Amino acid sequence: NAGVTQTPKFRILKIGQSMTLQCAQDMNHNYMYWYRQDPGMGLKLIYYSVGAGITDKGEVPNGYNVSRSTTEDFPLRLELAAPSQTSVYFCASRDSTGNTIYFGEGSWLTVV
């Protein structure tokens, strides 16, 4: 059972570089989310999507971009990486009943 798959699991970026965190789910969920979690903190919503072609900003969208061309995929783009973007990134998806949000295993990103 794949569920929500995130790649890469670990990445070190230099300041000013760009990269894309990949997220794919095989549960046919309409709702998908990107969160970041700083050490010792909770999850902060970056962007979310309610279906293919529809995305919206969360609590901390600055420095990030997303796209949702298919139901399955929801990539997160980091442009001009900054040390403040050092964090663990979680992708998640939700079924239509809203009871459960399914998380990927996380992507550990360090910007140096």
Add this chain to the structure above:
Amino acid sequence: QKEVEQNSGPLSVPEGAIASLNCTYSDRGSQSFFWYRQYSGKSPELIMFIYSNGDKEDGRFTAQLNKASQYVSLLIRDSQPSDSATYLCAVIATSGTYKYIFGTGTRLKVLA
């Protein structure tokens, strides 16, 4: 004001005691409330959800919701060392926005 607030802890309780975790939320229109547990280095996992005022029990866990006070809590009875983790409160914001917002989390330590 943060949308979902929790005491960061750590909350320390002896083994066998009741652990009480609290959460307040700012959006009075919020409809759905969730408790997640997160072990260090892992993804959050759902413990339980609650939609209606009052108590909801599931094994050793009881969720309590008071919409008038905008307050949701989680009680863990007969706490075990394996319950030591960070507990995250989550709220689905006012119907129609689909935003799934997490609190900062409370770190629980159960002392053997």
